[in-house]
Amino acid sequence: MTATLAHVVHAEWTKFRTVRGWVIGMVVAALMPVLFALLVGVSSDQKGSPPVPIGPGGEPVTDSFYFVHRPLTGNGSITVSVSALRSSIPKRPGDLRPGVVPWAKAGIVIKESTRQGSPYAAIMVTGSHGVRMQDSYVNDTAGLPGPVSAASVRWLRLDRSGEVITGYASAGGTRWTKVGTVRVRGLGPTAQGGLFVASPPSVDGMGTRGSVSTAVFGDLRIRGRWAGGNWTGDQVGAESPTFSGYPRGTSGSFTGAGSDGSFTVTGAGDMAPAVRDTLPTGGTLGEILTGTFAALIVVIVVGALFITTEYRKNLIHVTLAAGPGRSRVLAAKAMVLGGVTFVAGFAGALVAVPLGERLARANGVYIFPVASSTELRVELGIAALLATASVLALAVGTVFRHSAGAVTTVIVAIVLPYILIAIPFMPASVSDWLARVTPGAAFAVQQTLVPYHQVTSNYTPYYGYYPLAPWAGFAVLAGYAVASLAAAALLLRRRDA
Amino acid sequence: MRPALHAEWTKLRTVTGPLWLLLGTVAATVALSAGATSVVRCASTGCGGDMTKLSLIGVQLGQALVVILAVLVIAGEYSTGMIRTTLAAMPRRATVLAAKAVTLAGVVAAAGTIAVLGSLVAGRLLLPGHAFTTARGHPALSLADGPTLRAAVGSILYLALIALLSLGVATAVRDSATSIGIVLGLLYLVPILSQMIGDPRWRRLLQQIGPMSAGLAIQATTDIPSLPIGPWAGLGVTAGWAAAALLAGGLLLRRRDA
Numbered sequence: 213m214t215a216t217l218a219h220v221v222h223a224e225w226t227k228f229r230t231v232r233g234w235v236i237g238m239v240v241a242a243l244m245p246v247l248f249a250l251l252v253g254v255s256s257d258q259k260g261s262p263p264v265p266i267g268p269g270g271e272p273v274t275d276s277f278y279f280v281h282r283p284l285t286g287n288g289s290i291t292v293s294v295s296a297l298r299s300s301i302p303k304r305p306g307d308l309r310p311g312v313v314p315w316a317k318a319g320i321v322i323k324e325s326t327r328q329g330s331p332y333a334a335i336m337v338t339g340s341h342g343v344r345m346q347d348s349y350v351n352d353t354a355g356l357p358g359p360v361s362a363a364s365v366r367w368l369r370l371d372r373s374g375e376v377i378t379g380y381a382s383a384g385g386t387r388w389t390k391v392g393t394v395r396v397r398g399l400g401p402t403a404q405g406g407l408f409v410a411s412p413p414s415v416d417g418m419g420t421r422g423s424v425s426t427a428v429f430g431d432l433r434i435r436g437r438w439a440g441g442n443w444t445g446d447q448v449g450a451e452s453p454t455f456s457g458y459p460r461g462t463s464g465s466f467t468g469a470g471s472d473g474s475f476t477v478t479g480a481g482d483m484a485p486a487v488r489d490t491l492p493t494g495g496t497l498g499e500i501l502t503g504t505f506a507a508l509i510v511v512i513v514v515g516a517l518f519i520t521t522e523y524r525k526n527l528i529h530v531t532l533a534a535g536p537g538r539s540r541v542l543a544a545k546a547m548v549l550g551g552v553t554f555v556a557g558f559a560g561a562l563v564a565v566p567l568g569e570r571l572a573r574a575n576g577v578y579i580f581p582v583a584s585s586t587e588l589r590v591e592l593g594i595a596a597l598l599a600t601a602s603v604l605a606l607a608v609g610t611v612f613r614h615s616a617g618a619v620t621t622v623i624v625a626i627v628l629p630y631i632l633i634a635i636p637f638m639p640a641s642v643s644d645w646l647a648r649v650t651p652g653a654a655f656a657v658q659q660t661l662v663p664y665h666q667v668t669s670n671y672t673p674y675y676g677y678y679p680l681a682p683w684a685g686f687a688v689l690a691g692y693a694v695a696s697l698a699a700a701a702l703l704l705r706r707r708d709a
Numbered sequence: 710m711r712p713a714l715h716a717e718w719t720k721l722r723t724v725t726g727p728l729w730l731l732l733g734t735v736a737a738t739v740a741l742s743a744g745a746t747s748v749v750r751c752a753s754t755g756c757g758g759d760m761t762k763l764s765l766i767g768v769q770l771g772q773a774l775v776v777i778l779a780v781l782v783i784a785g786e787y788s789t790g791m792i793r794t795t796l797a798a799m800p801r802r803a804t805v806l807a808a809k810a811v812t813l814a815g816v817v818a819a820a821g822t823i824a825v826l827g828s829l830v831a832g833r834l835l836l837p838g839h840a841f842t843t844a845r846g847h848p849a850l851s852l853a854d855g856p857t858l859r860a861a862v863g864s865i866l867y868l869a870l871i872a873l874l875s876l877g878v879a880t881a882v883r884d885s886a887t888s889i890g891i892v893l894g895l896l897y898l899v900p901i902l903s904q905m906i907g908d909p910r911w912r913r914l915l916q917q918i919g920p921m922s923a924g925l926a927i928q929a930t931t932d933i934p935s936l937p938i939g940p941w942a943g944l945g946v947t948a949g950w951a952a953a954a955l956l957a958g959g960l961l962l963r964r965r966d967a
Contacts, residue, residue: 233887248902251902251906252902252905252906255906255911256906256908291756323743457726499905502901502902505897505898505901505902506894506898509890509893509894509898510890512890513886513887513889513890516886517886517887520886524788582837594954615885615886615889616777616780616784616785616885616886616889617777618886619886619889619890619893620773620776620777620889620893623773623889623890623892623893623897624770624773627893627897627901628769628770628773628897630742630901631769631897631901632745632766632769633901641748642748692875
């Protein structure tokens with residue numbers, strides 16, 4: 213009688229469900245994410261902290277900058293020249309040094325109000341990305357390249373017509389080039405318009421340092437129904453979780469000479485989508501699912517034991533005698549183990565994610581928003597990660613025929629890269645490499661954050677930005693599992709049991 | 710005690726597994742340390758950072774092999790049934806465990822010394838090539854430097870303590886795979902969890918009680934007041950874990966049938 217695959221699977225399923233320790237292990241693996249989500253949820257308390265500014269698209273934003281403004285009712289335009297943009301970065305607290313802040317910004321903006329997160333369109337010169345037109349925090353269009361200086365003055369203009377704002381740039385103030393036209397929804401009849409300076413934190417190794425920038429404006433001209441009186445200087449978003457404040461000993465300010473329309477404006481902050489660095493208090497689904505690591509260790513132990521116990525108890529002779537197709541036995545074991553682990557992992561994630569989100573929000577913690585399809589992808593991804601890791605442990609256990617080495621190898625291969633990524637001074641290239649080639653790459657399935665080219669930041673796995681797409685990262689782990697299974701099947705056939 | 714020690718030493722010496730695991734510990738520790746020190750870059754705005762600690766990063770990998778060795782010293786006997794022979798020959802179970810602990814701590818400390826010195830030599834040779842020079846505030850690593858010496862000696866003690874912790878857990882659990890899962894979980898999960906926790910008090914508490922996060926405070930040579938726990942106090946926490954695990958293992962060994 214030859215045993216069909218269905219028979220072998222049934223036999224393996226019977227073995228699995230009748231060993232109490234393995235069943236308990238799977239229950240524990242399902243409970244771990246829930247337990248850790250509870251722990252992460254209740255241990256965080258940010259009640260009473262200022263709310264995270266939300267942009268028109270629903271995403272968290274940084275909206276903190278120095279704004280020299282006047283109300284503009286209806287249509288109008290504003291023109292200015294910029295002849296200098298200088299940035300300073302503190303070497304130590306209080307010790308400012310001149311430096312380059314690539315996305316330091318100085319220019320003109322028309323914005324619904326000074327409320328954080330309100331819609332706007334702006335045209336600006338930047339530290340090292342030339343003239344840019346930006347709107348709604350996430351959109352960015354390149355204009356004239358090159359840095360600004362007294363020798364290469366940049367002229368900027370914004371025209372407002374209803375909700376439509378058009379930005380122009382010029383190198384001499386006579387020949388203008390259109391940079392972009394945008395519709396700013398919700399701009400309202402009376403908006404705030406004027407000059408602004410922003411200076412985002414400078415990235416330094418694994419951390420950031422607040423910077424401050426000063427711009428020299430000239431030839432300010434306005435047309436249309438601008439309110440009379442003086443220009444008002446305000447720090448927009450002075451108190452904000454997405455703004456780390458001014459370097460010690462500096463503050464936002466402006467001086468206007470009046471008759472020739474020249475201004476010197478100093479500011480810090482940014483007008484941009486928030487990223488992990490600029491919103492350090494924000495949480496992600498990956499953090500809620502920290503328990504994955506604990507579950508991972510449990511399923512790796514069970515996966516290795518599922519085969520090594522047979523060697524230890526000499527049950528393997530009976531197993532292989534009953535089902536002489538040795539690869540088939542291995543396949544059946546992988547199917548049973550992978551299936552059970554997937555179900556346990558999915559159940560755990562399905563409960564842990566909403567529970568952790570609710571607890572975190574109840575404690576005032578902001579969670580980076582995700583679409584429900586992304587949430588499902590993360591939950592399925594975690595289940596697939598756990599299932600594949602347990603199959604990898606099964607395969608390595610078959611090769612080693614000994615649980616101690618198998619368990620350690622698989623745990624170290626998946627968990628250690630994650631710990632190494634968190635070492636300070638590890639260059640992004642190395643942590644990216646670790647997150648590409650080691651089985652730990654599979655943690656990319658947790659990724660919910662999006663990097664932005666117009667925000668300089670630490671886009672490293674440590675901060676939740678993975679170099680591989682979620683399923684590509686998973687495929688790396690799956691590749692290791694398939695290769696190990698193939699090696700295991702080969703050795704199982706070649707060797708005596 | 711002497712015959713028990715002699716018996717344990719013979720058991721450890723006459724199979725090839727322990728030797729390979731000790732060699733593996735040295736190789737893994739030095740390889741990871743050298744790997745880490747050969748990829749770091751000194752940022753243009755200044756390096757900062759603790760290069761002694763970075764040079765000893767390999768201990769985080771090497772300890773995994775120490776865990777296997779320590780777990781197998783006792784769980785291996787349970788899986789083969791050797792434990793019954795051992796206990797028949799040495800009926801005083803506490804003595805057996807004590808002899809195992811002493812032998813294990815000795816061989817791990819010996820291998821740990823080679824691993825730690827190898828890592829420091831790698832750091833001393835590699836770091837100046839990556840702009841970590843005296844002129845930029847990073848003199849070459851040297852054992853003549855008090856904090857570096859403390860980090861080196863402490864790392865060796867740390868590895869020995871991890872071996873004792875693993876021995877205690879394995880004596881209580883008696884299954885090698887489960888014991889390794891528990892010990893590696895205790896070591897690696899606490900640092901990961903503490904990164905994820907928002908509340909700084911909880912994070913600090915976790916880093917103070919985790920056997921790895923507290924124990925490796927012994928490797929810090931810069932900015933010590935800002936650490937969650939002092940170097941020797943941290944190693945004391947790891948020692949506490951090892952003592953508790955050995956005590957629990959010892960009590961269960963006396964109570965249970967083998």
